[in-house]
Amino acid sequence: MNKKTLIAIVAIVFVAFNLRPAITSVGPLVGIIRDDLGITNSQAGFITTVPLLAFACFSIVAPILAKKWGIEWAIFLGLATLFIGILLRSFGISSMLFIGTAIVGVGVAVCNVLLPGFVKQKFDRLQGVMTSVYTTSMSLFATIASGLSIPLVFNFNLEWNGSLATWSIIAVIGLICWAPLLRGTNANLKKERSSQATGGKLWHSPLAWQVTAFMGLQSMLYYSMVTWLPEIVQANGIPIATAGMLLAYMQLSGLPMTFITPILATRMQNQRAIIVVIVFFYFFAMSGLLYIGDSLFAHLFFITLLGGANGASISLSLVLFNLRTRSASQASQLSGMAQSFGYLLAATGPILLGSIFDFTGSWFIPLIILSLVIIILLIAGLFAGRDSYVFSEQSAKRSVI
Numbered sequence: 001m002n003k004k005t006l007i008a009i010v011a012i013v014f015v016a017f018n019l020r021p022a023i024t025s026v027g028p029l030v031g032i033i034r035d036d037l038g039i040t041n042s043q044a045g046f047i048t049t050v051p052l053l054a055f056a057c058f059s060i061v062a063p064i065l066a067k068k069w070g071i072e073w074a075i076f077l078g079l080a081t082l083f084i085g086i087l088l089r090s091f092g093i094s095s096m097l098f099i100g101t102a103i104v105g106v107g108v109a110v111c112n113v114l115l116p117g118f119v120k121q122k123f124d125r126l127q128g129v130m131t132s133v134y135t136t137s138m139s140l141f142a143t144i145a146s147g148l149s150i151p152l153v154f155n156f157n158l159e160w161n162g163s164l165a166t167w168s169i170i171a172v173i174g175l176i177c178w179a180p181l182l183r184g185t186n187a188n189l190k191k192e193r194s195s196q197a198t199g200g201k202l203w204h205s206p207l208a209w210q211v212t213a214f215m216g217l218q219s220m221l222y223y224s225m226v227t228w229l230p231e232i233v234q235a236n237g238i239p240i241a242t243a244g245m246l247l248a249y250m251q252l253s254g255l256p257m258t259f260i261t262p263i264l265a266t267r268m269q270n271q272r273a274i275i276v277v278i279v280f281f282y283f284f285a286m287s288g289l290l291y292i293g294d295s296l297f298a299h300l301f302f303i304t305l306l307g308g309a310n311g312a313s314i315s316l317s318l319v320l321f322n323l324r325t326r327s328a329s330q331a332s333q334l335s336g337m338a339q340s341f342g343y344l345l346a347a348t349g350p351i352l353l354g355s356i357f358d359f360t361g362s363w364f365i366p367l368i369i370l371s372l373v374i375i376i377l378l379i380a381g382l383f384a385g386r387d388s389y390v391f392s393e394q395s396a397k398r399s400v401i
Helices: 003-017 027-037 041-058 062-069 071-091 094-122 124-154 159-165 168-182 185-194 206-235 240-253 255-267 272-291 296-323 328-346 348-360 364-384 390-400
Strands: none
Touching: 003 094, 003 124, 003 168, 027 041, 027 094, 027 124, 027 159, 027 206, 027 240, 041 094, 041 206, 041 328, 041 348, 062 071, 062 094, 062 328, 071 094, 071 159, 071 168, 094 124, 094 296, 094 328, 124 159, 124 240, 124 255, 124 296, 206 240, 206 272, 206 296, 206 328, 206 348, 206 364, 206 390, 240 255, 240 296, 255 272, 255 296, 272 296, 272 364, 296 328, 328 348, 328 390, 348 364
């Protein structure tokens, strides 16, 4: 392995470290933020939903930024935007909390969309392994952020806004690690522009929409759980401190599936078997949360399944952007489309569940709704997992015509 490759791997890992902590650190603090700022459960759910709306609005723009400035500079600017957003929302003021969180979402959206394309561009023959590396890195720090949020408040007296501000340190380290990749980007930019031809319009591809649906539905499940799992298990009789740790455990338990899924996916002709396993884990876990009562052991068992489903589904979604396309440019376009519309769909989850809980005072109906989402996820996944390419699909149609 040469020096440039090692630098690229380290940079990818540290960008991945930044893609979830600014969001997952909020879940365990939702109750504290709600009580301190005097907001409702619906408004508290909106704290997690704001980044998803930003993902929806700006994911589609990210490939355009990469085309104009180069993928390396676009990711660097995404990290810088994330850093600014983390600082702004740490002022402890309601308005700045939502504004800063929206800016966080913009920064994460750019990096989210372009990282799969960068991996395909730099590591085409090892895209499964590298997708495993960065998705596992992403999930690892999502876990760390969830687990440290409450201790940072109560053990280090940082208050909730100080706890959230802690993750700006990782953003600075990410910027430093990515900076060496900015050298010589003019040549890369010319190469990227020369390969922009796609052979068709992505929006006309049924397969692209199926990948988008799978991305959105699994994101809805993930962010709904990141936002409300602590509240759900507290309603089952679990103490608040343990509830925060269970959220961290959910993400920790998903790490093995996060790592192994892209590697398996790239070695299979299609990914439908993986999707069936994911849906089985999701459905069994969701059913368990409805009926387990206050047993900590039962919570650990079903949350292990939930974590495995979350880990496998997000890493599969990201590797599908590469498996369903033939070039880095196409992968970035599919990633932008899937994450834009997918996160718009996902954004409805936390708000909808919070609103229903406000109305009913129970988590029964929200969990039933998530169970229905899992069934739709299966349908979308079986189509998205078939062995095909989004633009080849369109070329075949034109040939028939």
